[in-house]
Amino acid sequence: MHSISMLRGSVFGLLLAVLLYLGTKVVYWLVWRQHLHADHFPGGKFALLSSAIMGVVVHECLHFVAARIVTRGMPVSVSMGFRLSRLLPYVKIAGVMSVWQYRVVAATPFIVLGLLPAAAALLAASPAVSLFSALMMALAASDLLVLIAMRSLSSHDLVEDDPERIGCKRA
Template sequence: MPRLHRESWAKRVSLYPNGSQRKLKSSTYKNLMENKRDLSISMARANVIVLFVSIPVFIAQFAIFILSQEVENVGLTFNPVLLMLAVILGIATHEILHGLGWMVFGHKPLSAVKFGFQWKTLTPYAHLQEPVEVSIYRIGTFMPGFILGIFPYVLSLLLNDGNLFWFSLFHTAGASGDWLVLWLIRKVKKGTLVEDHPTHAGCYVLES
């Protein structure tokens, strides 16, 4: 981000979930940027951790569904090809939800979020290019896993729906990287500004 753009942003506001605003002096913002703490890990390492985290989560969700439903409900009644297309569409939606969470709750413009695909690790991403209060960052990080994973999973239990179960299972596991990021920033205090890392899973914590 160009220096002048950062200075201008600093003189304007930082936004909080309740809509309140706080002006930052350029000198204060500069000090925050110089003292930022890295709470991130490489995408390659994150993918390895996610693999091991996803397995027990998968087993737990599968076991709960099996124990609470009739065995035949685990099967697919939906066209497998269409279900796969829904899953692929869900992957794109996952990243869009990250961006929407940050834009809506952080009052950020569309230009503040960059969407892309990291070919080296085969990982799609949504990158917030402006600092934001940590609570907003957490909301945007949590949204996809909840909307595409946890919520559909609860519905699958209530509706005895095997199709919804498999869809939710995939997206809950797919959000393991987000759960990892939330774990990395678990000790960051409310009100602290963070800056999404451009290439790693996690963020910088801006400390005065």
């Protein structure tokens, strides 16, 4: 199986999110000997929460853009929508793609919103950017779980989105 159930994704995603968040805080403390807390974020907790909400939207937009780029010229439909029942945006990819393409799509938000800002925050000693990157990495936890579930697949295997679960299935 190269996908995970919604329940498993929620439980393990939350655990991984906490580890990613705490890991970022520990690394920042080891480098700068400064604890991170919401007061470091301009505007405080409300601004941090607002950034998280906007981060979710940007996260899905990055999935969308990455999917459009890696599937250009292929018979694949990429769409974006909003699930009212969960109050979350989503990206739907209808069609077959290679595992490397799926991995790029899954990893893009984690890299762009999490790892790159975390590195910049460490270089610039920016607690606000570090908090934002920690939050964005935590929000990408389910994407990382999908990448872990896909580890046994070859880069050239063909997959498609699993409509029932988080992740993909063999085409």
